[in-house]
Amino acid sequence: MKSSEKYSQKSSDDLEKPVFNPRDLVGALTLKPPEELLLKKRAIITFDKKSLEFLKEKSGATLNPNWYPYRKIYEIHGRETIFVRSFPSGPCLAQLTEEVVQFGTKEILIFGFCGSLVEWISIGDIVIAKGAICDEGTSRHYGVKEEVVSSTWFENLKPLIEREGISSCLVWTTDGLYRETKGKIEQFRSKGAHVVDMEVASFYAVCNFLGVDGIAFLVVSDILKNSGWIPGFYLKEFLQGKERALRLILENFVL
16 A cells, blocks of 8 residues: 555545646746756755755755756755755645655655643754644645545654654644634643744645655644743754754764
């Protein structure tokens, strides 16, 4: 059984061929033939500019001119990994995921931020998402009928998770940033979610639909409590956790 069949049930509508695909759009915007747009096996996607700059500078990656200016995709000479930035949100990441897969990528790691819903996960902690509770719209376009969508890559990463002492959990993925209410926090916490984000469910849905491996590395940037919201974007703990996660990615995931 293929991973896409194992982790989602596709309806006939999901299997219907779209009127245009990533190859059509990217070709139209770059004016390049498909053979000039081929990409490496593994992609590492960030959402913030500073994280992309860190990965690029530490690895010596350079810009792929064939995708520019539509996408700024960076490659390491002689290696099988690319770095690229997505705009935040499930739809934006879904579009990018479809595009890189269309041109040859088979494994995708995303690096982003999340909010903690529980006392034992703090600002600066690294979390790997084993799955996500779907509270957004994008996953439904990719055959997800269940409430939870899972990573096909997670099981293979358990030795790394244990060695590095990293937390792993379910993520609550929402597309309503300013509708994270006390009631919803309680609701999704009771369903097993320990953190909240805006992309993971959409990302895993697309990966499973396309039959590629995806994993999400998240750093806790803020805390959501019934008593209020605690931001930590400029705290030392967050900045240190972010750098630790990026170094871990460079050391373990660059092919």
